[in-house]
Amino acid sequence: MTTRKTLLIDRFTTFVLALLFIAGGAAAIWWWTGRPIDGTELPTTSDTTAASDLVAQDWFAWTAAVVGVLLALVALRWIAAHVTPNKVSRLRLGASDTTGRLDASAQKVAGAAADAYADTLGVRSAKGSVVRDRGQLVARIDATIEPDSDLALLSRRADEVSSQLLSVLERPDLRCSLHLKVALRGRGVPRAL
Amino acid sequence: MTTTPTSATAATPPGDPLRAAKAPVGTGASPLVAQLFALALICLGAVAVQHLLVLTNAITGTSWLVSALESTDGLRGDSPAVLAVGIALAAVGLLLLPIALKPRPRKGIPLATATGAHLRRQDLRRIVESAVEGTDAVTDVDVNVTRRRIKVVATSVATADRDAETKAEIDQRLTSVRDALERQPAVTITVRHDDI
Numbered sequence: 001m002t003t004r005k006t007l008l009i010d011r012f013t014t015f016v017l018a019l020l021f022i023a024g025g026a027a028a029i030w031w032w033t034g035r036p037i038d039g040t041e042l043p044t045t046s047d048t049t050a051a052s053d054l055v056a057q058d059w060f061a062w063t064a065a066v067v068g069v070l071l072a073l074v075a076l077r078w079i080a081a082h083v084t085p086n087k088v089s090r091l092r093l094g095a096s097d098t099t100g101r102l103d104a105s106a107q108k109v110a111g112a113a114a115d116a117y118a119d120t121l122g123v124r125s126a127k128g129s130v131v132r133d134r135g136q137l138v139a140r141i142d143a144t145i146e147p148d149s150d151l152a153l154l155s156r157r158a159d160e161v162s163s164q165l166l167s168v169l170e171r172p173d174l175r176c177s178l179h180l181k182v183a184l185r186g187r188g189v190p191r192a193l
Numbered sequence: 194m195t196t197t198p199t200s201a202t203a204a205t206p207p208g209d210p211l212r213a214a215k216a217p218v219g220t221g222a223s224p225l226v227a228q229l230f231a232l233a234l235i236c237l238g239a240v241a242v243q244h245l246l247v248l249t250n251a252i253t254g255t256s257w258l259v260s261a262l263e264s265t266d267g268l269r270g271d272s273p274a275v276l277a278v279g280i281a282l283a284a285v286g287l288l289l290l291p292i293a294l295k296p297r298p299r300k301g302i303p304l305a306t307a308t309g310a311h312l313r314r315q316d317l318r319r320i321v322e323s324a325v326e327g328t329d330a331v332t333d334v335d336v337n338v339t340r341r342r343i344k345v346v347a348t349s350v351a352t353a354d355r356d357a358e359t360k361a362e363i364d365q366r367l368t369s370v371r372d373a374l375e376r377q378p379a380v381t382i383t384v385r386h387d388d389i
Contacts, residue, residue, distance in 0.1 A: 002220060002224055006224070007220060007223065007224065007297075009227070010223040010224045010226070010227035011223045011293050012293075013223075013226070013227050013230055014223045014226045014227060014289055014292050014293035015289075015290070015293035015294070017226065017230060017286075017289055018286045018287075018289035018290040018292075018293055019286070019290075020286070021282045021283065021285050021286030021289060022282075022283055022286035022287060022290070023286075024279075024282045024283075024286075025278075025279045025280065025281070025282030025283025025284070025285075025286055026279070026283060027279070028275050028276070028278050028279025028282060029276065029279035029280065029283070031270040031275055031279075032270060032271060032272075032275045032276040032279060034270060034271055042270060043270070044269065044270050044271070045267050045268060045269050045270065046265055046266060046267060046268040046270070047266065047267075048262045048263075048265055048266040049266070051262055052259070052262050052263075052266070055244075055258060055259060055262060061244055061245040061248045061249075062245060064241040064244060064245070064258075065241045065242050065244070065245035067241065068237060068238035068239070068240070068241025068242055069238055069241075069242065070238075071234045071235075071237060071238050072234060072235045072237075072238030072239070074234070075231035075232070075234035075235045075238075076231075076235065078227065078228075078231045079228050079231050079232075082224055082227075082228055133214060133215065134215050136214055136215060138214040139211060140214075145316075147319045147320055147322070147323035148320075148323045148324070149320070150369065150373075151304060151312075151320065151369065151370055151373030151374075152369055152372065152373045154304070154310070154373075155304045155305055155306040155310055155373055156306075158210075158304070158306050158308055158310045159210045159306050159307050159308050160210075162210035162211045162307075162308035163208045163209060163210040163211070163308075165211055166208065166209065166210060166211045167208055172212075174211055175211060175212050175213060175214035175215075175309070176210065176211035176212070176213060176214060176308040176309055177213070177214035177215075177217065177309045177310075177311070178306075178308065178309065178310035178311065179217065179301070179310075179311055180304075180310060180311065180312045180313075180316060181313065181316055182315075182316040182319045182320060
């Protein structure tokens, strides 16, 4: 999952790239037409002599290589920001005070909540994790459900599991997000007659 | 007396649940564009390093940078390639612009819970399909779900005068699904008859 900051940088880059592409495309079409705009006319053939002279300078190769390596490192860090999970590993419990600090493994606690939710009729499996999402600390449960499961029961159980999680952790700042997915092949839920 | 630790699974009387997190949203295509651009930057770095290695005779061959400059020298402005490149660049730019400006897509349909629970659109469609399947005289169901509307087209083998009954039964089967959603969608039911 990507953070908001990374997404903002992505969006800004995409916007700047879009403008550059449009401007470059328009300039190429203008060059092709050969018409003067406001008295300015582009040369009929391209001339890269100035650029070639620059590349031939003694200092250019080293500077370009250093800048190129730095750019590549920044680019690698940028790509890594998209694949790094934003999971929280430890949660400080609400009962912590000046006399002591209580930590719990966030993934274990969320996993226990997911297991509790997986016991619900119609839920095939559930996975839990604690993540940082858009400035919030979120206990996230991903559950796979049967196509014929009872949504009202699933909602009720979601509230129950969530309240148990709150009473165990005593972290009122923690938020909850339950993502339901229907299993590709339904197994059928036993129904009470 | 010792106390045994209780897990989250223990049956405690339910109090207030955790507050709902922000509704799930997708990222759009901008991360893909950004990562492709990052790859292009890495390639640019490789070109600069190759130029240095050729110049210092660490490797043999010609510098990619110098060959690129030589091949673009003396290009005629009125050649069709320039027009093609111009159109392609402008088209890609116009495609990228909405990617950068569109808000993040909402991914889920919220269920009526105090804590946040969401269902994807295609999943709600399958739940509706499953709820409608098995209705008397209905042989086939086609469901279309949006955030505000559930559209059911049922194929019935019964005579047309029983359409109202079929519709009522389908509507009744969908009540529980509709009630479980935070914002109740409008339901449209159409009964179709196969020509035999």
